[in-house]
Amino acid sequence: MGYPMAQNLQRKLPPSDTLIVYDVRKEVVDRFVTEEKEGGRGSKVVGAKALEEIVDRADNIITMLPEPQHVRGVYSTLVSSHKPTASSTSPKLFIDSSTIDITTSLQISKQIPPSLGTFIDAPVSGGVVGATAGTLTFMLGAPPSVLPQATELLSLMGGRILPCGPPGSGLAAKLANNYLLAISNIAVCEAMNLGTRLGLDANVLKEVVNMSSGRCWASEVNNPLDKAKGDFKGGFGIGLMRKDLRLAMQAAEEVGAKLPFGEKTKEVYQRTEEEGRECKGRDFSVVYRWLGGKEKNWR
Structure with a gap:
């Protein structure tokens, strides 16, 4: 960046x-x-x-x-x-x-x-x-x-x-924001996988989500169906998201804030990078690939 x-x-x-x-x-x-x-x-x-x-x-x-x-x-x-x-x-x-x-x-x-x-x-x-x-x-x-x-x-x-x-409050805001992003990205990947497997056209599905209550940055700007066209290269690396998630969970532990979704979110990113076919080092939306999502340019 x-x-x-x-x-x-x-x-x-x-x-x-x-x-x-x-x-x-x-x-x-x-x-x-x-x-x-x-x-x-x-x-x-x-x-x-x-x-x-x-x-x-x-x-x-x-x-x-x-x-x-x-x-x-x-x-x-x-x-x-x-x-x-x-x-x-x-x-x-x-x-x-x-x-x-x-x-x-x-x-x-x-x-x-x-x-x-x-x-x-x-x-x-x-x-x-x-x-x-x-x-x-x-x-x-x-x-x-x-x-x-x-x-x-x-x-x-x-x-x-x-x-x-x-001093320190900018980072507090960033860690809270990226914790939310880590979760919403996985949810978007799951939703895109679900919708396309149910037979929806990818463009129709994206339009529906981005004009409805599911709209978020991960669906609108960093949609996995778009990132798949570029083989999930570039963007915000999954390793960096894992790092940000770790920092957010560490900060939560220090102040006693409960993060019920934290451990499962951490597990998904770890498994994606370690088990996923051509997932390591890719944009964090590559969770979609690990889920088995359909890709136009699948190799």
Whole structure:
């Protein structure tokens, strides 16, 4: 998701700004820089050769990473590589759009000296489709003092910026939302499988659901009958959904919230990835394939 997010930033930032990009995969950075320079629009773009180059070259730093340990590692490097000087600029804004556990996020926030800047959690909803279209929803856990700055920047990548409260609250909103998504996606896959096996045309079934009470993001934007046409490739990986579900269940246990559907939902995604024919690494709607759903492009 970070790739299309960075594309929107580069194309919408003014030419006077510079976008610095970094990824552990050098070939991805090189491809991004080449593509955006050839496009000839928006801000200047350069690729960093090492993470240590970033912190003293940027005023705003946005991270999008898979797991808590990756976020911890990146911010540890950023803080340790900072070299204060007499001409240092004003405090920076660190925006983490990763989906991680709240405890880790709050710990990282405390590790950044106030003189260096402010860390906020800003996880997203909308998937790769929303990242590409620039319509993501950002859920902010941030002090009021940085909301205007964060909102202005994130609006270049998203359609909705939702302040949720103090640090950690953005992640609380994201984990609750993705727990719901994990369940609704399975329900949509089951319903699409049921309807087509009962003889309904796939397009008719989708239209009925999306004009009726069953309508939801998983049925309308990420419908498994549509994803099947692309072999369930791309999109929000089933491994990431399993990670988000695990984090939500972990958070629920910490605060004593009951999640009766949690264990069964976890089992379905695990079995899909481990047992399903060509399911591992696919979009999480590949549950439809594991259920035995009919696919036009079944190989």
